[in-house]
Amino acid sequence: MSGEEKQLIKTPKAGRRDFLKGLATIPVFGVFIAGYLAKRSHDRSQQYNIFADIDLDLEEFENSNIGLSEQPGDSIHLGIIGVGSRGKNILDSLGFSEHDEKDGSNNCADLNITLAGVCDVYDVAAETGIALSQFNQYSKKSARKNKAQRFRHYQEMLESKDINAVIIATPDHWHEQIVIDAAKAGKHIYCEKCLTRTIEEAYQVRDAIRASRVVFQYGHQNRQQNAYHVARKIIEKNVLGNITLIKTHTNRNTPAGAWLRHLNRNVNPSDVDWQQWLGKAPQQPFSPSRFFGWQKFFEYSGGLPAHMFSHEYDAINQIFNLGIPKSVVASGGIFYWKDDRNTPDVFQAIFEYPNRELLLTYDATLASSSTGEYQSGAKTKEIFGSDAWMKLSMDINVMADRHSKRFKQKIDSGMIQPSQPFLSYRPGLKPGSLDAITSASERYYASQGLVYTYQGGKKIDVTYLHVKEWLDCIRNGGTPSCSIDHAFEDAITCLMATKAYLEGRKVEWDAVSEKII
Amino acid sequence: MVKYNLNSQSYSTFQLTSLVVLRILIGWHFLNEGISKLLNPYWTSSAFLNESQWIFAGIFKWMAATPAILNIVDILNIWGQIFIGIGLIAGFFTRTACLSGAVLLFLYYLCWPPLIGFSYSAPQEVNYLFVDKNLIEMTALVVLFLFNSGHIIGVDRFILLRKQRKVIQ
Numbered sequence: 123m124s125g126e127e128k129q130l131i132k133t134p135k136a137g138r139r140d141f142l143k144g145l146a147t148i149p150v151f152g153v154f155i156a157g158y159l160a161k162r163s164h165d166r167s168q169q170y171n172i173f174a175d176i177d178l179d180l181e182e183f184e185n186s187n188i189g190l191s192e193q194p195g196d197s198i199h200l201g202i203i204g205v206g207s208r209g210k211n212i213l214d215s216l217g218f219s220e221h222d223e224k225d226g227s228n229n230c231a232d233l234n235i236t237l238a239g240v241c242d243v244y245d246v247a248a249e250t251g252i253a254l255s256q257f258n259q260y261s262k263k264s265a266r267k268n269k270a271q272r273f274r275h276y277q278e279m280l281e282s283k284d285i286n287a288v289i290i291a292t293p294d295h296w297h298e299q300i301v302i303d304a305a306k307a308g309k310h311i312y313c314e315k316c317l318t319r320t321i322e323e324a325y326q327v328r329d330a331i332r333a334s335r336v337v338f339q340y341g342h343q344n345r346q347q348n349a350y351h352v353a354r355k356i357i358e359k360n361v362l363g364n365i366t367l368i369k370t371h372t373n374r375n376t377p378a379g380a381w382l383r384h385l386n387r388n389v390n391p392s393d394v395d396w397q398q399w400l401g402k403a404p405q406q407p408f409s410p411s412r413f414f415g416w417q418k419f420f421e422y423s424g425g426l427p428a429h430m431f432s433h434e435y436d437a438i439n440q441i442f443n444l445g446i447p448k449s450v451v452a453s454g455g456i457f458y459w460k461d462d463r464n465t466p467d468v469f470q471a472i473f474e475y476p477n478r479e480l481l482l483t484y485d486a487t488l489a490s491s492s493t494g495e496y497q498s499g500a501k502t503k504e505i506f507g508s509d510a511w512m513k514l515s516m517d518i519n520v521m522a523d524r525h526s527k528r529f530k531q532k533i534d535s536g537m538i539q540p541s542q543p544f545l546s547y548r549p550g551l552k553p554g555s556l557d558a559i560t561s562a563s564e565r566y567y568a569s570q571g572l573v574y575t576y577q578g579g580k581k582i583d584v585t586y587l588h589v590k591e592w593l594d595c596i597r598n599g600g601t602p603s604c605s606i607d608h609a610f611e612d613a614i615t616c617l618m619a620t621k622a623y624l625e626g627r628k629v630e631w632d633a634v635s636e637k638i639i
Numbered sequence: 640m641v642k643y644n645l646n647s648q649s650y651s652t653f654q655l656t657s658l659v660v661l662r663i664l665i666g667w668h669f670l671n672e673g674i675s676k677l678l679n680p681y682w683t684s685s686a687f688l689n690e691s692q693w694i695f696a697g698i699f700k701w702m703a704a705t706p707a708i709l710n711i712v713d714i715l716n717i718w719g720q721i722f723i724g725i726g727l728i729a730g731f732f733t734r735t736a737c738l739s740g741a742v743l744l745f746l747y748y749l750c751w752p753p754l755i756g757f758s759y760s761a762p763q764e765v766n767y768l769f770v771d772k773n774l775i776e777m778t779a780l781v782v783l784f785l786f787n788s789g790h791i792i793g794v795d796r797f798i799l800l801r802k803q804r805k806v807i808q
């Protein structure tokens with residue numbers, strides 16, 4: 123600015139005009155605040171906080187089970203029997219992985235375990251297990267270059283002093299013998315479902331575990347699912363009213379989902395110890411269809427109830443403590459997958475609990491992935507009460523019944539809309555992130571939660587937690603959450619459905635004598 | 640004679656009014672978004688970030704999956720929106736508010752670009768093709784940045800007066 127210009131300019135002193143122009147837009151804040159408060163007051167009049175009503179604090183669930191402390195003491199030496207798809211999945215969950223990094227791995231601590239032994243009748247599977255044993259992504263000591271020993275028969279593994287505990291992920295027809303022998307050998311046991319192939323075997327296994335001092339964990343990893351713990355709490359608080367009907371489903375529509383797992387796989391019969399694999403099962407020439415898809419055959423498994431309903435049953439059993447039903451009827455057939463299978467691909471069963479005054483139903487198809495009216499994905503359970511119903515999967519949504527007496531006033535006043543969830547729980551958002559509010563403005567956030575699958579924050583593998591719980595009990599004593607008693611209830615219930623289907627009759631359970639009638 | 644040089648641009652009354660009204664409306668939008676998020680204890684940007692698509696999806700999803708980063712993103716978002724809203728309405732550090740708002744909106748645009756074949760689960764009332772409301776609002780902020788009005792109608796007027804007084808002294 124030149125000296126000449128300076129002279130032309132009057133001293134810029136803020137005058138009245140400047141003051142008005144400078145603050146001209148400030149009153150907008152007053153309008154904003156007044157508008158915001160009016161909107162908030164309107165929304166509040168439309169809000170209903172169910173949690174305050176039922177005195178429920180769910181924050182504790184967000185942090186439960188996620189113990190990330192490193193495990194002290196000596197490393198537990200594990201042996202795995204069966205490294206098929208599920209066996210490999212378990213190893214992967216425990217950090218024995220070919221991948222350097224796994225989603226959610228930052229939430230997992232070193233379990234202080236060594237995969238010391240691998241047993242499989244299939245050379246390729248055994249070699250995979252051995253390869254995986256050499257690197258554990260959760261272990262800081264992974265550089266110690268462990269290499270699992272291969273055992274060709276599980277009994278050799280049980281005789282080994284180097285093995286403390288075994289994971290059993292074989293086909294079901296082998297579970298009974300291996301569990302009993304492992305218990306006798308004093309090896310701690312993590313056994314995949316279904317516990318046994320037949321009802322009779324379930325008694326033998328229970329007796330063997332009870333007679334031993336080993337720690338037994340049954341492989342229902344969803345015992346660690348937060349949503350189920352929260353669902354149990356909500357139901358204990360009687361939010362749903364009188365519960366008389368629980369529906370569970372399986373809906374699959376892929377060849378792999380229907381256990382056609384031999385397709386596109388070249389297996390050299392000389393790589394498989396077929397006779398050992400068959401065990402006590404009827405003689406049969408080597409069949410890749412049976413070897414990889416044993417779930418399709420009653421000779422090796424209990425079919426759909428044992429494989430798929432087992433998950434649903436354990437979810438419901440851990441919430442309701444239902445135990446074994448009084449009776450089961452079942453129906454089904456092989457209607458779609460016209461291959462060599464003898465287990466049904468469409469199946470329905472009804473489980474009666476007269477002492478609890480409720481029915482548990484299961485419907486399954488391997489020829490449609492639609493879940494019908496409730497398009498919220500597979501494994502959604504519906505729990506119907508006289509005041510509200512719950513849609514339960516990894517999330518929880520509770521909708522009021524339009525004719526509910528308890529919620530009548532709130533429905534009439536518009537605070538609850540029966541078509542909208544008035545209580546939602548979505549694990550993993552933020553600690554205590556619970557949406558129990560119904561109002562027009564908040565519903566948007568709720569709807570977002572319903573459609574998203576949350577992948578960040580505290581996501582953690584449930585199988586990792588389930589095995590960790592077993593390892594904790596081995597180290598410190600105690601009984602894991604899915605004990606032999608739960609496993610027994612699961613096996614009997616599922617196999618009662620199989621028996622009802624095979625015998626075409628209503629199968630009943632005598633709780634006093636613990637016998638099937 | 641120039642009374643004092645508040646402006647290298649000079650606007651007609653209608654031009655100035657339009658610019659200020661547009662500034663207030665965008666400011667209102669930002670302030671309401673920020674305050675609503677601040678007062679909603681359940682709000683987090685994770686769901687938005689997680690559904691990101693296109694070439695930057697990896698970065699946005701990484702933010703959502705890293706709790707510490709997510710927390711920072713949430714705080715920056717909430718307070719960024721509030722301060723940008725206040726700045727635009729009051730005409731306080733107007734050009735900084737315009738630029739920051741435009742950057743924020745551009746990030747939202749990159750996170751959920753309305754490209755062919757991309758769909759998102761949050762409710763969208765219209766169909767977008769390349770151009771969405773974020774892009775329009777961002778461009779409006781660029782215009783407001785270039786055609787500044789905060790130093791004429793806004794608190795920036797006092798700042799400018801103070802600066803000029805210093806120059807003269």
